[in-house]
Amino acid sequence: MKNKVYIFICVALLVVTVVPVINLINFGTAQERVEKKWWSRSVLFNFDFAMSYPSRVLYPFGISTDSNQMIIGKDDWLYLGDHYEQTITASRLGPTVEDAETARKIGLATKLWDQWLTHKGVRGYRIMLVPNKETVYPEYLPDWAKPARHSVTDLLLTSVSQGLYVDTRPTIRAARTQFLEPLYFKTDTHWNSLGAWLAFHAFAIELAHSETDLRWPTDQQIHISKIMNREGGDLANFLRMSEVLQDSYVDIEIASEHPIETEQYDFDTRHLIASGGNPQISSHTQLPLLVKSEHALNQKKVLWLRDSFGDAMAPLMAYTFTETLQMDYLKTAPALFASMVETFKPDYVFITVVERKAFSEWFANPPPIIFAFGKPINFISISHGLQSVLNDMTKVEGKDAYQISGADPYITFSLINPIRSQEVPELVFELNCGEKNDPLQIQVFWHTAGSVFSESSSVHFMTNPGIITKDMSQYSSWTQAGSLTDVRVDIDSPNACPVLTINNLELGK
Secondary structure (H helix, E strand, C coil): CHHHHHHHHHHHHHHHHHHHHHHHHCCCCHHHHHHCCCCCHHHHCCCHHHHHHHHHHHHHHCCCCCCCCEEECCCCCEEECCCCCCHHHHHHHCCCHHHHHHHHHHHHHHHHHHHHHHHCCCCEEEEEEECCHHHHCHHHCCHHHCCCCCCHHHHHHHHCCCCCEEECHHHHHHHCCCCCCCCECCCCCCECHHHHHHHHHHHHHHHHCCCCCCCCCCHHHEEEEEEEEEECCHHHHHCCCCCCCEEEEEEEEECCCCCCCEEEEECCCCCEEEECCCCCCCCCCCCCEEEEECCCCEEEEEEEEECHHHCCCHHHHHHHEEEEEEEEHHHCCHHHHHHHHHHHCCCEEEEEEEHHHCCCHHHHCCCCCCCEECCCCCCCEEEEEEEEEEECEEECCCCCCEEECCCCCEEEEEEEEEEEHHHCCEEEEEEECCCCCCCEEEEEEEEECCCCCCHHHEEEEEECCEEEEEECCCCHHHHCCCEEEEEEEEECCHHHCCEEEEEEEEEEC
């Protein structure tokens, strides 16, 4: 028994002595040792070097030592595992019933944000959808991980308002055959600078349809500046093999009349953090980062919420817009998002998101409520509506209220006299939800004589119960509608208002 104790103590002492020596030998330069505090336990007793040996043995057989984090594909291509948004399983199985409901919520929230941002003076709101690596290079996946024909991203795009999402997947897929160089790293989750440029160019082409006065970088200005070998990326690091697995680094150069020199500021304090050049910018910063570039193509301000795929795109944004306020969207709560819009007053709001993150709960969060409580003192009522149709609602016995009984509850009000929409910029009605006072989503429809209700003649918004005044003059579909005959109020969140009344609907100014 004593011998076993002695052996254990000797082995422990050997580990305590040898492991720090190995880590210090492999730690890098003297400056790096000081910066990363070589004396800390996390450095001295790091066993990552030992963990790499099982990976080196199993790697040639396509076996990952941490398959939940990453899987090994063909020809040294590595892919994220199911630890990240069930990436592989979601890709293999395709959309579920739950995905359809999530897509509906995201579609509604996106439309509400577009309306809210328009109300705040933002000229354009777009979400740039970045393809997953396996979407662009599915042929290198293991045979068992082949993606389904119809993806959850396809489902999402059928559920959102047309034009708000810019799908860069077709452009990136098509570009594979145009370039000898890969567009994504083999051993990393991300695209390289060439992939980022192709997506940015596709985004520019799409936005140019509505924003005709904006200037964008052209193909003639973008050149591949260098191709070089580099260590393995984040996926290789899961195997502790970043030094063993090599990758190819493709960088681009922007040929511009004036060199782009950027300044990076902490947006909250306006403190200068860095200046000079036009570097890639990491998304890992915890603070809103304001990037200024005096000689950019457009004297415009952009609020850019992004993920790590924006790192390689940051130089292109700085070349295109004089001010870009950048923040990781997952670190930007809806209240902070709204506050940044109020404070920065951007011309445009862009979001860059990789498709596996596009189903994040973040995108289903609605904006702040944009309506006024109570009827304005100087309100002039020009026409009012009488209830004519109820759907998926039943009368509560003994009460002047209705209980929601189906999935599509609404009340239609027929106007007592048709009225030109241009003459009645304000809609007023009273909504009561009994004891509940939580915010709920409303959709208001309208139509003229001889027409029917349609999505194109409707508006979503968030509200609390009470007397609600909604300014309709900001919506061209309202102001250009003509002579209105009917207005319909839909309850998009029935659980927030299971028993309700909607009374005293009026149009006026």
